Amino acid sequence: MKKQNKNLAALTPPLGWNSWDCYGPAVNEEQLLGNAEYMAEHLKDFGWQYVVCDIQWSEPNAGKEGWAYVPFAPLCLDEYGRQIPAENRFPSSAGGKGFAPVAEKIHAMGLKFGIHIMRGVPRLAVHRQLPVLGTDTTCNRIASSDSVCRWNSDMYGVDFRKPGAQEYYNSIFNLYAQWGVDFVKVDDICNTNMYPHDPYSAEKEIEMIRHAIDQCGRQMVLSLSPGPAVIEKAWHLRKNANMWRITDDFWDQWDLLLHMFERCEVWQRHVSEGCWPDCDMLPLGRIRVTIDGVGEYTHFTHDEQITMMTLWSIFRSPLIMGGEMRDNDEWTLSLLTNEEVLRVQQHGKNAEQVLRSEERVIWKSDAEDGSRYAAFFNLTKQPQEISIPLAELELDGSCHVRDLWKKENLDDVAGILSATVPAHGAVLYQLTQI
Amino acid sequence: MKKQNKNLAALTPPLGWNSWDCYGPAVNEEQLLGNAEYMAEHLKDFGWQYVVCDIQWSEPNAGKEGWAYVPFAPLCLDEYGRQIPAENRFPSSAGGKGFAPVAEKIHAMGLKFGIHIMRGVPRLAVHRQLPVLGTDTTCNRIASSDSVCRWNSDMYGVDFRKPGAQEYYNSIFNLYAQWGVDFVKVDDICNTNMYPHDPYSAEKEIEMIRHAIDQCGRQMVLSLSPGPAVIEKAWHLRKNANMWRITDDFWDQWDLLLHMFERCEVWQRHVSEGCWPDCDMLPLGRIRVTIDGVGEYTHFTHDEQITMMTLWSIFRSPLIMGGEMRDNDEWTLSLLTNEEVLRVQQHGKNAEQVLRSEERVIWKSDAEDGSRYAAFFNLTKQPQEISIPLAELELDGSCHVRDLWKKENLDDVAGILSATVPAHGAVLYQLTQI
Amino acid sequence: MKKQNKNLAALTPPLGWNSWDCYGPAVNEEQLLGNAEYMAEHLKDFGWQYVVCDIQWSEPNAGKEGWAYVPFAPLCLDEYGRQIPAENRFPSSAGGKGFAPVAEKIHAMGLKFGIHIMRGVPRLAVHRQLPVLGTDTTCNRIASSDSVCRWNSDMYGVDFRKPGAQEYYNSIFNLYAQWGVDFVKVDDICNTNMYPHDPYSAEKEIEMIRHAIDQCGRQMVLSLSPGPAVIEKAWHLRKNANMWRITDDFWDQWDLLLHMFERCEVWQRHVSEGCWPDCDMLPLGRIRVTIDGVGEYTHFTHDEQITMMTLWSIFRSPLIMGGEMRDNDEWTLSLLTNEEVLRVQQHGKNAEQVLRSEERVIWKSDAEDGSRYAAFFNLTKQPQEISIPLAELELDGSCHVRDLWKKENLDDVAGILSATVPAHGAVLYQLTQI
Amino acid sequence: MKKQNKNLAALTPPLGWNSWDCYGPAVNEEQLLGNAEYMAEHLKDFGWQYVVCDIQWSEPNAGKEGWAYVPFAPLCLDEYGRQIPAENRFPSSAGGKGFAPVAEKIHAMGLKFGIHIMRGVPRLAVHRQLPVLGTDTTCNRIASSDSVCRWNSDMYGVDFRKPGAQEYYNSIFNLYAQWGVDFVKVDDICNTNMYPHDPYSAEKEIEMIRHAIDQCGRQMVLSLSPGPAVIEKAWHLRKNANMWRITDDFWDQWDLLLHMFERCEVWQRHVSEGCWPDCDMLPLGRIRVTIDGVGEYTHFTHDEQITMMTLWSIFRSPLIMGGEMRDNDEWTLSLLTNEEVLRVQQHGKNAEQVLRSEERVIWKSDAEDGSRYAAFFNLTKQPQEISIPLAELELDGSCHVRDLWKKENLDDVAGILSATVPAHGAVLYQLTQI
Helix, strand or coil: CHHHHHHHCCCCCCEEEECHHHHHHHCCHHHHHHHHHHHHHHHHHHCCCEEEECCCCCCCCCCEEEECCCCCCCCCECCCCCECCCCCCCHHHCCCCCCHHHHHHHHHCCCEEEEEEECCEEHHHHHCCCECCCCCCEHHHHEEEEEECCCCCCEEEECCCCCCHHHHHHHHHHHHHHHCCCEEEEECCCCCCCCCCCHHHHHHHHHHHHHHHHHHCCCCEEEECCCCCCHHHHHHHHHHCCEEECCCCCCCCHHHHHHHHHHHHHHHHHCECCEEEECCCECCCEECCCCCCCCEECCCCHHHHHHHHHHHHHHCCCEEECCCHHHCCHHHHHHHCCHHHHHHHHHCEEEEEEEECCCEEEEEEECCCCCEEEEEEECCCCCEEEEEEHHHHCCCCEEEEEECCCCEEEEEEECEEEEEECCCCEEEEEEEEC | CHHHHHHHCCCCCCEEEECHHHHHHHCCHHHHHHHHHHHHHHHHHHCCCEEEECCCCCCCCCCEEEECCCCCCCCCECCCCCECCCCCCCHHHCCCCCCHHHHHHHHHCCCEEEEEEECCEEHHHHHCCCECCCCCCEHHHHEEEEEECCCCCCEEEECCCCCCHHHHHHHHHHHHHHHCCCEEEEECCCCCCCCCCCHHHHHHHHHHHHHHHHHHCCCCEEEECCCCCCHHHHHHHHHHCCEEECCCCCCCCHHHHHHHHHHHHHHHHHCECCEEEECCCECCCEECCCCCCCCEECCCCHHHHHHHHHHHHHHCCCEEECCCHHHCCHHHHHHHCCHHHHHHHHHCEEEEEEEECCCEEEEEEECCCCCEEEEEEECCCCCEEEEEEHHHHCCCCEEEEEECCCCEEEEEEECEEEEEECCCCEEEEEEEEC | CHHHHHHHCCCCCCEEEECHHHHHHHCCHHHHHHHHHHHHHHHHHHCCCEEEECCCCCCCCCCEEEECCCCCCCCCECCCCCECCCCCCCHHHCCCCCCHHHHHHHHHCCCEEEEEEECCEEHHHHHCCCECCCCCCEHHHHEEEEEECCCCCCEEEECCCCCCHHHHHHHHHHHHHHHCCCEEEEECCCCCCCCCCCHHHHHHHHHHHHHHHHHHCCCCEEEECCCCCCHHHHHHHHHHCCEEECCCCCCCCHHHHHHHHHHHHHHHHHCECCEEEECCCECCCEECCCCCCCCEECCCCHHHHHHHHHHHHHHCCCEEECCEHHHCCHHHHHHHCCHHHHHHHHHCEEEEEEEECCCEEEEEEECCCCCEEEEEEECCCCCEEEEEEHHHHCCCCEEEEEECCCCEEEEEEECEEEEEECCCCEEEEEEEEC | CHHHHHHHCCCCCCEEEECHHHHHHHCCHHHHHHHHHHHHHHHHHHCCCEEEECCCCCCCCCCEEEECCCCCCCCCECCCCCECCCCCCCHHHHHHCCCHHHHHHHHHCCCEEEEEEECCEEHHHHHCCCECCCCCCEHHHHEEEEEECCCCCCEEEECCCCCCHHHHHHHHHHHHHHHCCCEEEEECCCCCCCCCCCHHHHHHHHHHHHHHHHHHCCCCEEEECCCCCCHHHHHHHHHHCCEEECCCCCCCCHHHHHHHHHHHHHHHHHCECCEEEECCCECCCEECCCCCCCCEECCCCHHHHHHHHHHHHHHCCCEEECCEHHHCCHHHHHHHCCHHHHHHHHHCEEEEEEEECCCEEEEEEECCCCCEEEEEEECCCCCEEEEEEHHHHCCCCEEEEEECCCCEEEEEEECEEEEEECCCCEEEEEEEEC
16 A cells, blocks of 8 residues: 555645745744744645755754855764754754654644755764664664765765665654654755766665655655656656655746746656655745845746746646745735635646747646636746637637636637736636636 | 647557568568458457558669668659659559559558658759749758768758748648548657757657648648657657657567566656557567568567567557568467457556566556556566555455456455466456455 | 878978868869969968868859858769869869869969868769769769768768778879879868767778878878867877867857867877877958958957967967968068967977966977977966966076067076966067076 | 976886785785885896885775775774874884884885875764864865765865865875885876766865975875876876876776777877876786685786786886785796886887777887887787788888897898787887898
8 A cells, every 4th residue: 555655645736835945054943933833824724734844953053154064064963873953953852852842833733844854874873883773783884985965964875785774764764753744855865867876876765765654654745855856767756755856956046947847848747646746945035044134035026926836836836935934025925825826736637738939838737627727928028928729728619717816807718818928927817618 | 729630640549550570661562452451351340450651662672682771762752852652662653643542442441541751851852952842942942961860861851940841841741641641650750869969850840740730631640750759858749749659669579678668667657649659560470571572470479479468558559560460370360359458558547557676567557447457577587476465556355357368257366466477478457346 | 101101291280371261162263373372472481381272162152152051062073973173163173174273373383282172972973873983883882871961961971881982082082183282171070079870980081081192192281170189089190190170160269269278288299290280270360251252350369369379389280371361461471470480380399288277378398409488378368477487397597588479589587487478468488598 | 396306206117016906905014015025036126116005004904894895994093184004904003103114124125115095084084073284174174075985985085175175185295205105006086087076176186196295305106096097187197197097997807908908099198207107007926815815816818918018018007016926926927027028118219009900909119229119919819910011110121020028039020020929919029120
């Protein structure tokens, strides 16, 4: 029953918040819980539920050199080489309680709790030769000495050929289950082309992690990063994960957004229950905050934000808010709480790109009630009239048209659907045959 | 309505015969019609309908140097640079009748007629500066001088940027429509990575061909070769073609068959009405016949033939028989006329690889009546017991089991499905929940 | 004695003129002879001797569509498929005299005559099935049907495996010998990585050409284009050619000039008698002239021109003037007639890069009299002081210093040699130990 | 005077012994000194002088798991993170004396002493945050966290951008100077393509090492491994090193020997005083000895050994004996003590490949007395007659011929030099014009 269980963890694409875009490696307990409270108050009713603590929660000094990782940082470990939260940043973890108190508070708000981990075993645990829980081996005997991340010095990869390798992964996921973790974002693992001298290893680490979750007794969403995921490995990803990044880190730059249309084209047929190709977090609202409190608002224009939200929604990417939500303005909050758009993302079916050129993109999908969704995207720097014969949307005759972002009914159309779309903007319509 | 029309040409994966595996570049009218008659008599009732004449039907000397193409062969052309059948090989084409008489005979048998073409315009037409029908340009002005096939010297690619390029493709497909062609296999075009210095051109030639078919007034199946098709281009292929080769040329060698499991894994989610990833022709029965009549029977063992037919069927590849059918033995004919297996290929749904390792592969799909198909493949050189929990096939409790190749009901199973599968062999079961 | 002969053709790096940079594919007899006369009058005494007619002298319409090659142009051929000059452009070639009259006139001026050819056999000769001189085969039987140039549609490669292949090359070089050709620039052949599906072929064509020259009874300089030549193939190039391009086409752009320092670093140890890595023509003076007479002066600044001339000279690249010399201004002529700089190029020994960074480059070589040459190059956009310990130039104590471009003696130096070098400029000194 | 000093360390290609081929990572003091004594007695008079201790002399347990490196082995370090000899293996190093006592003994024999190091800083020193001598930084601040060796877990690369990086390298070479080291083989550094994500780093580490040697006050030969070195970086290698490996690890297999002809072709013009492209150690005599004393004699046939010694000698590779010399048989010793062959290696000039095909290779070089050396190599499995016109060796008329391996004068030859060469064998002749 393995596969059924795996997909049950995320029957619809997850809606949540992640600390990276606003706080980088340095988020603390107050910020985490503060955003959880905001979500409970403003977003939960729209379906948002995951609150995810991103990278380096075991590093006491994270953020002290800006967002850069301190090389060879002295992570907080337990006696089995497992990372535990840095107490100075997560005070409730004191006394060996780990993330259990945080998880409990978030659960009490009716939400779910997630954490980020790097694949592998801490280098510190390796060089200290710490024991692997439940085995008579030590961390240095399961580590792969040349399997290191390009951008972070915390871990060594775990060598699946070594006795104790699976037990190590079991030991950390059992700890997470005990804490009450509902969502795990595993990093340095998704793009299996990253380490061309040994691509097979990343696949094996994914399988060990899948197995560790299956045995831990708690349902967890498994999210893999960073992308771009390798399309030839789609079957393996669908088999083992719930979400996988189809792009490298996404930020508020138009060229990255433009490039996502190509990624969605490639991955569109791999979207299904429990299997969610992931366009990455939404860099909306206030982001890039340092520990001194310096931050800035997203560089995306309003129209670009609409384009992003529309593409993520019709494609059915998970929506993971990246900004400090307590600083949301009304516009930002409105993007996250349009229930008509969220319905496209949560319940659309058969999403498909209809057309893609240098100038424009059109997508369609099916609503639960048999009506059709259509999204027009203007890739140019000028407003543009975009049209498509209704037949290309598999519609006949005439249709009622509703603009989902504006929540307005437009004039009925026959034969051809047209719209004037702003520069770098999008429209999202629901079309009901008359 | 373009897209709907395109898929209507092949609502189920095509069943047919192609002359290449038996006659290479040298098939003649007698052989073509002889195989058509065989099909009408023995296979038509099982759904087989396409009779396809493969490469170089316009080359009078094809086959005189074995299966090798004569470099710079003097193809038969009409005054617009369009290839016409070589009269010495296709006598009924005399007097400018082209393939119309052959098509008429095949249609009269209740079958459909297909031809092969290379993408592009004949080099001869280019160097003779022949006019492009319906334009005031000439073939040398639409050809791309460095777009040449690696293995055949007949054609230059057509440069989509040139006035008259689309008209040239229209002119040839209008001729084929006039002849009564139902199926066109276009070669040197499918693997868009073949020509890395200009990959975009092949895509544009595919689009010109799609457009030429759409305007010609006759429904035609569009089949693209050779593979491996590029998975990143799946959307484009689905948009424009009915079948596309996912493999380089396939022959009766185990390593090629073994490699097909990987190809099917990659392409499985792109199989749908009118869109058929293609595992290539079936090198069964008597193949590799020279013009002197020398040929041989397939090198595949019976078990390997079952493996091939089972994979092609559950994956829903088109089935295009490659051997000289008039020489079929009883075994070969039986492979093509098992209506229970053909039903899996024609009407299975949601085919999916369940498991793939070095030793074995398991696939499943859904039957129309709600029962489940399951195929076990033994990749090793020894007989092997293969098992799977029914739950992995999304079945509960107990099932009736029918062996589709043997057309026998087996004992009911509960919990686990097991079978002993011969070396390089396969079993194909239908499982009906009790 | 093959190798000795080969090097004897170019004991010092050739000095000459080539028609490409000024006239592209369209040079005519008047222009060719006019530049020869200019050379005889102004440059011959400084060692300049080669007058080379570049590509497409057999194409009557060359230049009518600007510098673009007309696809599938109807080249002038003799009955053996050998290109002959287009009479409308080279009137003296009428009556089958080919380039013999032009060569004779150039020889009478005390100069030498060169031509450009593309590797291979004309496509026209192939499709007309013309005979190969001295054989009973035809051009279509020696051509390689998929060996085509990327940028020009005139030729097919010659397949060394085919009987008659060597005879074809012999036939064309025998014709050139008969005309009195002293220098052959063979194109589409030097960068053996250009055609990755068949790199071996280009090597074999080079060997066939070497053999054809060796047997033709006339000494000819063999120059190979385009680059970049492949450094792993240096031994093969040294064995067979006299000059080979180490760069793609060079024009009057700073980034191309900047990149040449890297190429010279790589190739410096392959410079020797009869073996001249080639930095390409000098885009100096009036260049890019159309058949309507529109042209322009080089975009290089005077300092950049000094940099180019200095690098080419100390590295000992051939110097092949590219501009229409009859339009030279005094500055341009002065660059070509500085006998002290030309001595560095003709007779320097052991040239070696001393240092290369983002900001500067230093080279040295040995003069015949035991003194040392040193060149300083400023790669930045600002004037820059450049210094080097004399010991790094293998000099001790104190030195006399002569500025070769200014033909001035400077103050003696001791210990350190310094100079202020203008932006993108160079200095070239001769240092004589005291 | 930097460059002059660098080349003075190795005016002729080094002759020596290295512990790797016989003892892998586990050589001990007795073995090292035992081989030094053998060299002093049997080889010193022929020019052999270097005794080199290969990898992991600071690892107490090396060899206990065979030749495999123990992952994350606890190396012996001083308080500045510098490796020191493991006392259990090198007892004379006790009391902080390092390799000084060993060096002293070897010097007393009239020989020179060398050691192997991996580029970088010990991971142990990094994770222990040990200070860098003479700075106020620590090892973790100069290490590059993702710069790790593929096959050995001892070190992190040193990041040249970090303050203290050069000082670290100075600190280790100052220690080696103090010990009396004459030769340093630096590993994991030569093939700058090994780490494609950051190739520039390896170059910078080479420069730091060059600088560290220049400042340490003791002349040392700098040898870089492993290969294949990158030919595009030849200038940089010549500028900084004395020897650099042009091949991956070489062992006693014919295919590796065969492949060396291609490497020597590529590198032949980079051989000069102080600059020695290196074909790797000679796997001759008794090799592959474990700490239990199990070993074996080279798998090369006698003829293959002659081929190896002849190629290394005429190309002028360093000759570094790899076997346990105290177990040499007479044949093996004879290969190392043929003074006529060693003269080719020590004093030949202008070595050049004359010819290379699938079947045979010919090289030539110039002797000091104006005579010519010629080597014929038979690459096939059958004896073969090999011939070359004397003119191709730049010889005229007639010659005396001496067989250098047999130390015999042969009959004079005129016009053509021929020899029957055994399968996989070679001959080496000296030719003196009459």
